[in-house]
Amino acid sequence: MKKINLKIITQQKVIYENEVDAFYTTAEDGMIGILPNHLPLICPLKVGVTKAVVDKEDVFFTTMGGILQFKDNNAVILTDLAELGTDIDEARAKEAYERAKAKLAAHAEKTEILRAQFALSKAIARITAAKRGR
Numbered sequence: 001m002k003k004i005n006l007k008i009i010t011q012q013k014v015i016y017e018n019e020v021d022a023f024y025t026t027a028e029d030g031m032i033g034i035l036p037n038h039l040p041l042i043c044p045l046k047v048g049v050t051k052a053v054v055d056k057e058d059v060f061f062t063t064m065g066g067i068l069q070f071k072d073n074n075a076v077i078l079t080d081l082a083e084l085g086t087d088i089d090e091a092r093a094k095e096a097y098e099r100a101k102a103k104l105a106a107h108a109e110k111t112e113i114l115r116a117q118f119a120l121s122k123a124i125a126r127i128t129a130a131k132r133g134r
Contacts, residue, residue: 002036004070006052008061008077015082016061018054023075025050025068032068040071047121049085049129050077060085060129064122085129093130097123 003019024033026048034041045066052059066079100123103116 002073004034004036004073004075006075006077008050008063008079008082010079010082015084016052016059018052018059020052020054021056023050023052025063025077027068034070034075036073038070042067042069044068045077045079047118048125049132050082051132058132060132062088062122062125062129064125083126083129085132088126088130090127090130093123093126097127 001021003021004023006016006018006020006023007014008016022033022035024031026032026046028044028046032043045063045068047064048062050061050063052061062081062083062085063077063079064081066077069076069078096119100116100120103112104120106112
């Protein structure tokens with residue numbers, strides 16, 4: 001069976017590079033699944049969880065937005081921040097979630113609300129990836 005060469009890259013380093021059977025990520029329009037021989041694609045990503053399937057095993061990552069490019073069974077996710085689910089400190093992610101919820105409840109200025117919403121999205125993605133990665 002054909003495989004996809006998936007590479008997840010941040011500005012600092014390559015977070016993941018492996019041959020995968022399929023992967024699923026959070027595009028701006030919703031969840032997207034990519035199988036071998038998919039049509040070429042470039043799309044923006046939202047903050048969310050990316051799942052790679054490798055020999056029937058799931059590997060989870062957080063991807064904090066970015067761009068997905070897919071062509072000829074080569075996929076590249078360029079993102080500002082990505083973490084392997086097993087590397088995430090779930091307790092810290094839950095603390096960040098609670099802080100973001102508290103900021104949203106405080107009804108601060110619009111810019112503070114937007115920052116808190118983004119922080120909340122990041123925390124949810126980190127908690128989800130951490131739980132699924134275990």
